[in-house]
Amino acid sequence: MHPAVAPLVTLGAGIAASAYLYRTDPHQSGHWLPRCPFNWLTGLLCPACGGTRLAYDLLHGEPLRAFHENALMLLLLPFALVLGGRWFVDGLRGRRRPLMLNARAQYALLAAAVAWTVVRNVR
Numbered sequence: 084m085h086p087a088v089a090p091l092v093t094l095g096a097g098i099a100a101s102a103y104l105y106r107t108d109p110h111q112s113g114h115w116l117p118r119c120p121f122n123w124l125t126g127l128l129c130p131a132c133g134g135t136r137l138a139y140d141l142l143h144g145e146p147l148r149a150f151h152e153n154a155l156m157l158l159l160l161p162f163a164l165v166l167g168g169r170w171f172v173d174g175l176r177g178r179r180r181p182l183m184l185n186a187r188a189q190y191a192l193l194a195a196a197v198a199w200t201v202v203r204n205v206r
Contacts, residue, residue, distance in 0.1 A: 101138070
């Protein structure tokens with residue numbers, strides 16, 4: 084399989100999901116959008132809770148509202164876009180790039196996620 088297939092399929096799925104989300108306000112109830120299983124089981128906010136609302140707000144040009152939904156995800160979004168963009172471009176150039184972080188970055192991300200979970204559930 085060509086190295087560009089996975090990035091292109093991922094991009095297509097992201098565009099389709101964005102098109103659906105653009106027309107579906109997750110701030111309102113009654114839509115088919117999955118609830119966070121961690122929140123459902125514990126009543127607590129996970130590090131990604133608010134991510135769907137964040138994406139909706141960004142699609143509608145409301146970055147301040149998006150920041151309110153999940154500040155950590157919004158701050159990490161540029162890094163994720165760079166990582167995904169490099170994966171995409173390398174795939175188009177015929178090179179395989181594993182879509183992963185080195186160990187130090189993984190530990191830093193895990194520590195940030197744990198700290199963010201604690202902070203957002205204490206206040």
